[in-house]
Amino acid sequence: AKKMVAHILLNFPHFTRGTFLLQREVADILMAEPKTRDYSPITVITRIRGRVRKIRDVLPASFYPEPRVVSSLVLFEMGKSPPSSLFYTFLRLAFSSRRKNLRNNLKPVIKSLPEWFPSKKRAEEIYPEEFLEIFYRLKNEGFLSAISET
Numbered sequence: 001a002k003k004m005v006a007h008i009l010l011n012f013p014h015f016t017r018g019t020f021l022l023q024r025e026v027a028d029i030l031m032a033e034p035k036t037r038d039y040s041p042i043t044v045i046t047r048i049r050g051r052v053r054k055i056r057d058v059l060p061a062s063f064y065p066e067p068r069v070v071s072s073l074v075l076f077e078m079g080k081s082p083p084s085s086l087f088y089t090f091l092r093l094a095f096s097s098r099r100k101n102l103r104n105n106l107k108p109v110i111k112s113l114p115e116w117f118p119s120k121k122r123a124e125e126i127y128p129e130e131f132l133e134i135f136y137r138l139k140n141e142g143f144l145s146a147i148s149e150t
Helices: 002-011 024-030 041-049 085-094 102-106 128-140
Strands: 017-023 050-058 071-078
Touching (some): 002 041, 017 024, 024 050, 024 071, 041 085, 041 128, 085 102, 085 128
Antiparallel strands (some): 017 071, 050 071
16 A cells, blocks of 8 residues: 555646545554654655645444554645655665664765765754755755666
């Protein structure tokens, strides 16, 4: 479900509002706050595009056959255009090892980083707007040429 949501958020700029029924764990990831275990690249993309809120949980007994998970009905309200898929690739690299700081996660593709780079922070400590700023500064200064869009 996370891949489907990421695909919609990144590839459909005219997507402005929608309701999805997702596993509760996925809904929690989409709505996670920075500095929490569930905060991830898809959380950052979701917050950059707009906002998401849980309407309600749907219990397994609501379905036949009953799934083994609780579902959540989630409302997406998107107001901004999607960032590039290169940004999502950058985010996936930034979050690749949660216990490492940002510099160490990006080291395989960016050998040297500028002085202003927040090298001691971990990805889960960086807010979505800050990620966008870091990404565009690195891109404009030519540091992201080794990263390819996937």
